Amino acid sequence: MSKTVELPRWIDVGVLPFLNLLLALIVSGLLVVAIGENPVEVVEILLYGAFGYEEAWGYTLYYTTNFIFTGLAFAVAFHCGLFNIGAEGQAYVGGLGVTLAALYLDFLPFPIMLVVSMLAAMIFGAAWSYIPAYLQARRGSHVVITTIMFNFIASSLMVYLLVNVLRPEGSMTPESEQIAEHLRLPFIHDIAGALGIEMASSPLNLSFVYAIVISVMVWLFIWHTRWGYAIRTVGANAVAATYAGLEPGRFIIIAMMISGALSSFMALNEVMGVQHRLLIDFTAGYGFVGIAVALMGRNHPFGIFLAALLFGMLYQGGAELSFEIPTISNDMVVVIQGLVILFTGAMEHMFRPRVTKIYTAWRLRQDAGEAA
Amino acid sequence: MDTYQLIILLLDATLRTSTPLILAALAGMFSERSGTINLALEGMMLGGAFSAAAVAFYVGSPWVGLLAAIATTIGLSLLHGFACITHKGNQVVSGMAINILMSGLTALVGIALFAQGGKTPALDKASRFQPITFPGAEAFRDVPVLGPIYSELLSGHNILVYVAFIAVPAAWWVMYRTRFGLRLRAVGENPGAVDTAGIGVVAMRYRAVICSGVLVGMSGAYLSTAQGASFLQDMTAGKGYIALAAMVFGKWRPFPALAACLLFGFLDAAATRLQGVVLPGIGEVPVQLVQALPYVLTVILLAGFIGRAIPPKALGRAYVKER
Numbered sequence: 001m002s003k004t005v006e007l008p009r010w011i012d013v014g015v016l017p018f019l020n021l022l023l024a025l026i027v028s029g030l031l032v033v034a035i036g037e038n039p040v041e042v043v044e045i046l047l048y049g050a051f052g053y054e055e056a057w058g059y060t061l062y063y064t065t066n067f068i069f070t071g072l073a074f075a076v077a078f079h080c081g082l083f084n085i086g087a088e089g090q091a092y093v094g095g096l097g098v099t100l101a102a103l104y105l106d107f108l109p110f111p112i113m114l115v116v117s118m119l120a121a122m123i124f125g126a127a128w129s130y131i132p133a134y135l136q137a138r139r140g141s142h143v144v145i146t147t148i149m150f151n152f153i154a155s156s157l158m159v160y161l162l163v164n165v166l167r168p169e170g171s172m173t174p175e176s177e178q179i180a181e182h183l184r185l186p187f188i189h190d191i192a193g194a195l196g197i198e199m200a201s202s203p204l205n206l207s208f209v210y211a212i213v214i215s216v217m218v219w220l221f222i223w224h225t226r227w228g229y230a231i232r233t234v235g236a237n238a239v240a241a242t243y244a245g246l247e248p249g250r251f252i253i254i255a256m257m258i259s260g261a262l263s264s265f266m267a268l269n270e271v272m273g274v275q276h277r278l279l280i281d282f283t284a285g286y287g288f289v290g291i292a293v294a295l296m297g298r299n300h301p302f303g304i305f306l307a308a309l310l311f312g313m314l315y316q317g318g319a320e321l322s323f324e325i326p327t328i329s330n331d332m333v334v335v336i337q338g339l340v341i342l343f344t345g346a347m348e349h350m351f352r353p354r355v356t357k358i359y360t361a362w363r364l365r366q367d368a369g370e371a372a
Numbered sequence: 373m374d375t376y377q378l379i380i381l382l383l384d385a386t387l388r389t390s391t392p393l394i395l396a397a398l399a400g401m402f403s404e405r406s407g408t409i410n411l412a413l414e415g416m417m418l419g420g421a422f423s424a425a426a427v428a429f430y431v432g433s434p435w436v437g438l439l440a441a442i443a444t445t446i447g448l449s450l451l452h453g454f455a456c457i458t459h460k461g462n463q464v465v466s467g468m469a470i471n472i473l474m475s476g477l478t479a480l481v482g483i484a485l486f487a488q489g490g491k492t493p494a495l496d497k498a499s500r501f502q503p504i505t506f507p508g509a510e511a512f513r514d515v516p517v518l519g520p521i522y523s524e525l526l527s528g529h530n531i532l533v534y535v536a537f538i539a540v541p542a543a544w545w546v547m548y549r550t551r552f553g554l555r556l557r558a559v560g561e562n563p564g565a566v567d568t569a570g571i572g573v574v575a576m577r578y579r580a581v582i583c584s585g586v587l588v589g590m591s592g593a594y595l596s597t598a599q600g601a602s603f604l605q606d607m608t609a610g611k612g613y614i615a616l617a618a619m620v621f622g623k624w625r626p627f628p629a630l631a632a633c634l635l636f637g638f639l640d641a642a643a644t645r646l647q648g649v650v651l652p653g654i655g656e657v658p659v660q661l662v663q664a665l666p667y668v669l670t671v672i673l674l675a676g677f678i679g680r681a682i683p684p685k686a687l688g689r690a691y692v693k694e695r
Contacts, residue, residue, distance in 0.1 A: 031477075035484045083464050131671075141674035142683070144411070144464050145620060148613055149667040156664035164658070291468060331479040331490070338473025346455040346466030 005360045007352075013298050017344055019351050021296065024339040031335065035327055042321065042328065049320025050313035056320070058188065058202020064305075064312030065204075065269045068211040070290025071308055072218050073262035075299040077143075079222055080255035081235035086132060086147030087263035088287030089154030090125045094264020096158065097124025098271045099166070099278040102179040113183045117272055118210075118265075125264025126257040128154065133256030137249035143256070155281070162280055176278035185273040205273035210265060215301040218262070231255045263287060285334075292337055295345040311337070380520045382641055387525070387533055388599060390637025392417070394536040395591035396615030397622065397629045398543045399584040403449075405547065405624055406580030407560040407686040411467025412452050413588055414612025415474035420445045420592020422478040425492040425603035426485065428499040434597045437499070442589035448474070449585030450578070457577045460690035471612070479605045490605035492596070501530035501598035532594040539587065544626040556580050560684035563691040573691045591615075617670040624684065636666040 007016075029039040050060045070087045077084035084090075101113075101120035108116060132146035159174065166176040185206040189199040222228040230251050233241045238248040270282050289311055296310070297303025318333035343350075396413050403410035420441035428437030448470055455466040479490040486492055506527035513523045547553040555576055558566045563573045595611075596603045618636050622629025643662040650656050 031480070035480070085464070085468065135671070135675050139675045141671075141676070144409075145616070146671055146674060148411075149617060149671050152610060152613065152667045153664045153671075156660040156667075160658055160660035163660075288468065288472060291465070292472075295465065327484050327487075329480060329483050329490075331476040331483070334476025335473060335480055336476075338469050338471075338476055341465060341472060342451075342455065342469035346461035346463075346469050347459050349461060350459050 005356075005363045007356055007359060011355060011359060013300075013303070016348070016351060016355060017296060017298065019355075020344040020348060021340065024336065024343040027339050027343075028332070028336045032328070032332075037325055037328060042325070045321050045324050046314070046317035048317075049324075050317035054200040055202050056316060058200065058204040059319075060309070060312045060316040061208055062203040062205070062269070062274070062312075063315040064308045065208045065211045066266045066286040067289055067293045067308035067311045068215060068305060069265040069269070070263050070287050071293030071297060071304040072215065072290075072301065073259045073287075074290045074294035075297070075301075075304060076218065076222065076231070076262060077255050077259040078294060078299050079228075079235050080231045080252055081238070082136070082252060082256060082259075083144045084129065084147055084256060084259045084263075085144055085291070086129060086150050086287075087259070087266075087290050088283050088285070089147070089151035090128045090260040090263040091266040091283045091287055092151075092154045092158055092281075093128040094121040094125035094260075095267035095271050095278055095282060096161065097121050097264065098267045099176050099179070102183050102272065103177060106180045106183060108183075110182055114185075117183075117268060121264040121267050122261040125260040125262075125267075127260075129256045129260025129263075130253065133253045133260075136256070137252040151287075158278075159280060162278065166278060174280055179272065179276045183272070184276055185268065187273075203274040205269065207265070207269040207273050210268065212305075214262070214265065215305060219301040221258075227251070227254060263290070289337060292341040292345070295348075296340060376517075377520065380524050382638075382645065384525050385641035385644075386634060386638040387529060388637075389640045390633045391533045391536045392591040392594050392599070392611055393615045393618055393633040393637055394630060395532075395539065395587050395594065396612055397619040397633050398539055398626065399587035399591070400616055400619040401543070401547075401622075401624055401626065401629060402556070402580050402587065403584035404619070404687055405560045405684055406556050406577045407563060407684060407689065407691070408453065408456055408577055408581055409463040409467060409688045410452070410581075410584060411464055411616065412448065412470035412612075413615055414608055414610070415467075415471035416445045416448045416585070416588045417592040417595065417608045417612045417615075418471075418478050418606070419448055419474045420589040421596040421607055422482065422492070422592075422603045424593035425495065425596035426482075428495055428597050429493055432496075432499045434495075434499055434501045434593075437597050438590065438593045441593035442586050445589035445592060446582055446585035449581040449588075453578050453581045456690065457574055457581075460692070463688050463690075475606060478603070482603065482605070492603040495597060495601045499597070500601055501532055501594075503528045503530055504534070530594075530598045532590060532598045535590065536594075540626050540630045547626065552579075557684070559691075560686055563686050567691070567693065573693075577691075588612075614666055617666055620683075621670050621673055623682070635669075639663070639665050 032039040032042050050056055070091065073087045074084055097120035098117050101117050105116060128150065132143050132150055135141040135146055136143040162174040162176065167174055168177045187201065188204040188208065189201045192199040222232065230246050231254065233244065233246060234248045234251045241248050266283070266286055271278060275282060293304055293307040293311055296307035314333045314336055318330050321332065322329050396417055400410045400413050423444040424437035424441035427440035428434050431437070452466050452470060455461040456463045482490045482492060506522065509523040509527040512519045547557065555566060555571055559573050559576045566576065567573050595607055600607065614636055615633070618632035619629050621632035639662055643659050646657045646662060647659050
């Protein structure tokens with residue numbers, strides 16, 4: 001009997017991603033063995049480095065903040081059926097917006113700056129994603145290629161601006177001026193200190209709170225608004241969407257601009273929260289990690305939060321690891337990242353036929369048992 | 373130095389910078405004409421470059437290094453194929469995964485093997501591809517006009533440069549004049565029809581990604597054992613993506629792709645020489661603008677302002693045999 005039973009949700013969003021993740025981690029473990037280190041020891045150091053002490057938590061959540069933003073960015077575009085590979089460039093340009101606002105509007109009081117810097121990031125990030133979005137929607141050029149190209153264009157543009165325009169006179173390093181102290185996003189340990197709670201200092205700042213709030217907003221937007229519904233419809237079937245009276249091009253542009261705005265929030269964490277100036281390549285690949293985060297989190301904000309936490313842990317724990325075991329550099333984290341994307345993204349269907357078979361057999365036996 | 377000499381030198385550099393682009397763009401073309409998106413060129417190039425440099429260092433022969441590079445990239449191509457063709461996974465995601473994976477893995481293995489911060493040890497002369505001097509190149513050097521073209525521009529490159537330029541007509545011949553090429557293009561346009569004709573779509577696509585692997589392996593080996601003398605971390609620096617852009621710019625065809633590679637190679641060569649140069653009337657040339665030009669041009673092309681770039685019809689779609 002070749003009858004198959006549809007997989008229940010808990011297997012689809014729970015068991016299958018878990019199996020894929022497990023495979024990625026097993027392969028990473030084998031690599032560690034191949035290099036001649038003990039994988040159990042590596043996991044111990046990794047976990048200690050990420051969660052073992054108070055400061056480590058702060059660092060882990062600081063990385064998590066970046067990954068939540070870039071993960072959400074990828075997810076919103078993905079719900080519209082688009083691959084936004086351009087989070088890196090969008091966040092980079094978003095950082096330019098934040099820096100310009102903070103440097104040239106430095107007379108603004110802090111509460112207004114909170115809003116203004118957020119708007120500046122969103123406008124710059126969304127504008128940078130508008131062009132590929134427009135070209136996809138109206139001229140049919142593939143968004144994957146154009147966003148890749150736009151990452152490189154952004155990178156050249158920013159190097160030019162940092163070297164020739166934003167660099168303060170007399171300085172040799174290509175970075176912008178420092179942002180005035182009163183405009184910076186407060187660190188969580190400072191906020192806690194003001195409330196009388198003692199916390200170890202870490203780069204974790206107010207933008208982590210933004211990340212949580214925005215996650216909830218994205219969830220509401222995608223599943224509980226008209227536009228969110230339209231975006232998902234266009235993503236599921238653009239032809240059907242047209243028959244339903246929706247114009248796919250319009251929602252492609254909307255989804256991409258929201259995606260660009262979300263990636264640019266990463267710049268708030270980095271520029272306003274931690275670095276306090278615009279640095280070359282401050283995006284450091286966080287945009288690409290967002291792809292892994294979104295795929296692992298099944299493009300759902302809650303899943304994205306968990307996946308972002310996992311990568312935050314890998315980043316912070318990986319830094320600890322490279323101190324403790326010199327043969328294992330930070331590159332191990334990049335490798336794990338690649339493997340996670342490979343197994344949970346590209347090969348996500350690998351286990352599905354087998355799991356379906358096992359589940360079907362189990363269900364049929366149960367049904368037969370009930371019948372008897 | 374007179375202007376003519378300068379132009380010759382610039383073109384000479386163009387040949388060197390466009391070689392890896394040509395090989396990788398042809399690699400991308402084989403894969404994409406058969407319907408499999410290949411964003412993994414960057415990562416594969418990096419993997420090839422590392423294997424070539426590491427093996428050439430141990431064995432002392434660039435040829436063995438080249439074979440190792442090709443073996444690595446064929447392996448990566450099969451991995452890409454396994455994800456995209458066999459498991460019908462997302463081709464964009466698989467490509468990005470391989471790029472990220474190789475960026476980390478080459479550094480990780482490099483540190484484990486050589487402990488030089490991700491580099492491979494510098495190769496001596498015997499383990500690199502050496503320039504080939506054409507017969508009579510020295511004698512002709514002083515002949516006006518044609519002399520420099522023969523002895524500077526055409527002579528004195530390593531074998532992989534010549535291979536790349538021969539690979540273009542060869543790829544054209546395979547693609548448009550052989551049964552294999554016809555079938556390859558057919559599975560990229562209409563896999564259903566090919567299947568009806570009794571030819572396995574999956575097998576065809578696998579063969580295409582293997583061809584892709586062979587070519588991109590050579591381009592990786594060129595970077596570390598011909599142009600350079602060791603592997604450096606992330607040494608491809610976006611060349612895989614530029615090759616991809618050149619392939620799109622060349623509308624998925626060998627000769628137009630060659631032209632795009634030469635143009636992008638020329639821009640690269642020019643950017644290096646224009647660093648800090650003040651041109652009369654323009655002022656200092658913004659090098660970043662020249663560097664960004666390949667990407668800008670590709671976007672403009674994709675937008676349909678310079679002709680139309682139409683990808684293979686079945687590109688990006690896994691073939692599902694009807695049941």
